[in-house]
Amino acid sequence: MAYIKWIGDYATGINVIDSQHKRIVHYINQLGDAQNMNEPELTGEVLMNLVDYTLSHFAFEESLMEDVGYDAAAIHIKTHDAFREKIKNYKKRYKAGEDVAEELNQLLNIWLVSHIQDDDGSYVPMVKEKIPEINGDETQSWIKYKIKQFFK
Amino acid sequence: MAHIKWTDDLNTSIQVIDGQHHRIVEYINMLDDISSSHEKDKVEKVLNELVDYTLSHFAFEESLMEDAGYSFINGHKRVHQLFVKRVGDFLQRFKMGEDIVDELLMMLKSWLINHIRSDDNDYVAIVKSNMENINTASNDGWLKKSVKKFFG
Numbered sequence: 001m002a003y004i005k006w007i008g009d010y011a012t013g014i015n016v017i018d019s020q021h022k023r024i025v026h027y028i029n030q031l032g033d034a035q036n037m038n039e040p041e042l043t044g045e046v047l048m049n050l051v052d053y054t055l056s057h058f059a060f061e062e063s064l065m066e067d068v069g070y071d072a073a074a075i076h077i078k079t080h081d082a083f084r085e086k087i088k089n090y091k092k093r094y095k096a097g098e099d100v101a102e103e104l105n106q107l108l109n110i111w112l113v114s115h116i117q118d119d120d121g122s123y124v125p126m127v128k129e130k131i132p133e134i135n136g137d138e139t140q141s142w143i144k145y146k147i148k149q150f151f152k
Numbered sequence: 153m154a155h156i157k158w159t160d161d162l163n164t165s166i167q168v169i170d171g172q173h174h175r176i177v178e179y180i181n182m183l184d185d186i187s188s189s190h191e192k193d194k195v196e197k198v199l200n201e202l203v204d205y206t207l208s209h210f211a212f213e214e215s216l217m218e219d220a221g222y223s224f225i226n227g228h229k230r231v232h233q234l235f236v237k238r239v240g241d242f243l244q245r246f247k248m249g250e251d252i253v254d255e256l257l258m259m260l261k262s263w264l265i266n267h268i269r270s271d272d273n274d275y276v277a278i279v280k281s282n283m284e285n286i287n288t289a290s291n292d293g294w295l296k297k298s299v300k301k302f303f304g
Binding site for chain 1: 223224231233238255258259262267269270271
């Protein structure tokens with residue numbers, strides 16, 4: 001199974017999003033390990049965790065896009081929906097006893113990298129502009145953000 | 153199943169939050185202990201307590217984030233909501249007589265650990281600095297009041 005190596009290019013610069021993406025990468029690799037070790041029980045556990053965590057990440061990201069008024073949010077959410085549907089099917093097939101790990105691993109490998117680089121790349125600049133917390137001094141930048149919001 | 157073991161990286165350094173996380177871990181471990189007994193009443197009791205306590209904890213945590221002006225609060229709240237819905241679905245299945253405890257335990261364990269490490273970790277700096285400001289403004293009762301408000 002293919003492994004993903006986290007590289008600097010994948011970082012969006014928004015800590016909380018990067019940490020979620022890293023977690024997904026970790027699960028994808030763990031799924032490969034479980035499959036290589038031929039541990040069906042562990043594979044099942046990782047698979048469920050991976051699905052749950054990805055859905056949670058989507059929810060977080062969608063709310064962030066809405067917050068900053070990202071104009072392509074609807075399209076982005078639609079791609080999430082399509083993906084949600086796909087992984088729901090995998091989950092169903094897995095529960096019915098099918099071995100879906102390899103297929104899911106491949107799908108996620110391709111999807112995650114393009115999701116980070118293409119889809120997320122387009123809303124991240126807006127988040128950075130509107131939520132300056134990521135610049136470092138959180139309290140200060142938040143105050144500046146609020147001041148800007150009310151007194152611009 | 154194995155108990156959740158508290159490791160240092162689960163400490164947020166906000167004492168009141170760590171205390172609540174510890175309590176949730178205790179509930180999960182308690183559920184783990186009695187799950188093998190298959191005594192539905194006992195399982196149901198712990199399940200309800202776990203859910204109640206977790207909901208209070210979420211409300212408390214969200215109010216800390218709000219007070220501090222944490223930028224990603226809406227995303228964080230959305231992740232909480234999704235989790236509550238997920239657990240609600242499990243409870244529904246449990247009430248219908250399905251044995252969901254092992255699957256639920258697996259989800260709870262990984263969800264909590266992921267959530268503390270990634271999502272909670274992200275608000276710590278701003279919440280902590282806000283709490284310190286409030287305390288130095290000789291308003292020591294604020295924390296006690298907040299805890300009382302959510303946990304009675």
